Amino acid sequence: MSNLFEALQERGFVQQCTNVEQLSRLLSENQITYYAGFDPTADSLHAGSLVPIMAMAHLQRGGHKPIAIIGGGTTVIGDPTDKTEMRSMISAQQIEKNGASILQQLQRYLDLGNTAGFFLNNAEWLLSLNYIEFLRDIGKHFRVNEMIKAEGYRQRLEREMGLSFLEFNYQLLQAYDYLCLFQKYDCVLQLGGDDQWGNILAGVDLVRRIEGKRVHGLTFPLLTTAGGAKMGKTAGGAVWLDSDKTSPYQFYQYWINIDDRDVERFLAFFTFLPMDEVRRLGSLEHDEIREAKAVLAYQATKLAHGKVEADKAQETSRAAFGGGGLDLNAMPTTTISTERLDSGIPIMELFHEVGLTTSKSEARRLIQQGGAYVNEKQYKTIDVIIDADLLEEDALLLRAGKKRYHRVVLGEA
RNA sequence: GGGGGUGUGCUUGAGCGGUCAAAAAGGGCAGACUGUAAAUCUGUUGGCAAUGCCUACGGCGGUUCGAAUCCGUCCGCCCCCA
Secondary structure, three states, X not given: OOOHHHHHHHHOOXXXXXXXXXXXXXXXXXXXXXXXXXXXXXXXXXXXXHHHHHHHHHHHHOOOEEEEEXXXXXHOOOOOOOOOOOOOOOOHHHHHHHHHHHHHHHHHHOOOOEOOEEEEEOHHHHOOOOHHHHHHHOHHHOOHHHHOOOHHHHHHHHOOOOXXXXXXXXXXXHHHHHHHHHHHHOEEEEEEXXXXXXXXXXXXXXXXXXXXXXXXXXXXXXXXXXXXXXOOEXXXXXXXXXXXXXXXXXXXXXXXXXXXXXXXXXXXXXXXXXXXXXXXXXXXXXXXXXXXXXXXXXXXXXXXXXXXXXXHHHHHHHHHHOOOOOOHHHOXXXXXXXXXXXXXXXXXXXXXXXXXXXXXXXHHHHHHXXXXXXXXXXXXXXXXXXXXXXXXXXXXXXXXXXXXXXXXXXXXX
C-alpha cells in the first residue's frame, strides 16, 4: 500500500482532512477501519453517492476495512433540512427496506457483510438512547458557541434560514455514531461530503474528549458539473443506481452527455483507471474527447451494472449515434394492444402515454415545435392519428427531440 | 412575551382590487448550428374534453359583483426588544 492518501488526493477526493501527515502515515502503515454514512431516504442511491462509494472502494482495495452506515436512527426523526415541506416521516420498515436495497448497490463496489467490511444501521445504538444520560455523558462535551461556528450552521444562521433544535442536534448524534464505531470497531476515519465537515470534526473531538484518542476525518469536494448543476441530476430527475429507475442505457448516456470540461475529473472520480490513463484521456480534444467520454461511460456503467449491461448499453449507444441502426432491444418499450392501435391513437396521447412527455400539453408543444418523430418521420401537427398502417415490423419507433427514444410493440397490453 | 417585516410558478424575484396563468432573470424543453459537448441564435415553458374550462400566488375563514392584491386568524421564516 504505497501512499494511498496521495492517490486519493491525486484523484481529487480530498477536500478537507484533519491532518494530512498523520492520516497519510496511518493509511500506509496500518490497516484501519473507516466509515461513511448513507441516507436511507430513498430505496436507491444515485450518481452523487458515487463519490463516497468510490473513495471507500479505493481504500478497501488498499487493504482497509469499510463500514457503511445507514442513518436509520436519524432518518426516523425526519430530515428537517427541507423546511418547506412537512418533515417526511419515514417508517422504520421503509428505512429497513431502503437500507437493504442500498446495501445491495454498495456491494457492487465494496465487499461488505463479512470480515472485509460491513454494514450497520445507526438505529442500533441511537434508538435506545436515554435523553438525560445522553445529555450528561455526551452533551456536556459540546460547546454551543463552538458548534455555531461550523460552516453549515453559520450559513443557516446568517442566511434567512431557520435552524431547529432538532437539526442542531444532528451534529451530536453523528458525533456519537463516530464514538460508538470507534469503541466497538476501532474505527478511526470518517469520510463524507464537505458539508459534513463540521459533523465529522464534532465526532473527532468527541472521541478525543472521551477516549483520549486521535481519530481522523476526510471530506470530498461537493461535485457540480462544469455547467454548475448538481452532479447526477438530469431533467428527468436523479441518475439512480437502481436499474429499474435509471436503465443501464440511460446511465451510460448520462456519462456520455457530460460537459467536455468534466471528463478528466469524472474519470478520476468514477473509474479505477490509472491516473496516467485518466490524464491522457482528459487531454484529448475535439472529436477525440468523445472517445474519452465513451470510456468513462463504459467504466462507470460496468461498475454500477456489470460488464454484460455495460456492453449492451455501449452497443446500443453506438448503434443509435454511430450512424448504424438502433438497438431496439435496449430501448424502453411499451406494449399496446392490437385493437387499440387498429382504432387509432392520437399522436399526442401516444407520446404522453409512453412517458416521453409528462403531460399532453407538453406533448402538444413537442409536436408543434418539431421534436416528435414516429419511425424517424417528423410530425408537426397534433391531429395526426397513429394506427396500424404506420407499423414497421409490428412496432413503432417514437422519438422526442434528438435523443429520447421509445418503442411501441403490439401485444396483450 | 412585545414590536416590525415577510411567504408568489422548477428556482430567484416583480406584482396598481378587475386587462394576472401572473413582469423579469435563471433553469428546463424544442428548433437551427455542432462532436450524443460547450457557446450562440429562435421558439416554448400549470393542466385539460382548449377561441372555453379547471387548478395555482403559505393554511383556513371573511369583505367585495370581483382578491395574489383588503380584513381576521393560524403556520413558517427574518430583524429589533425582553
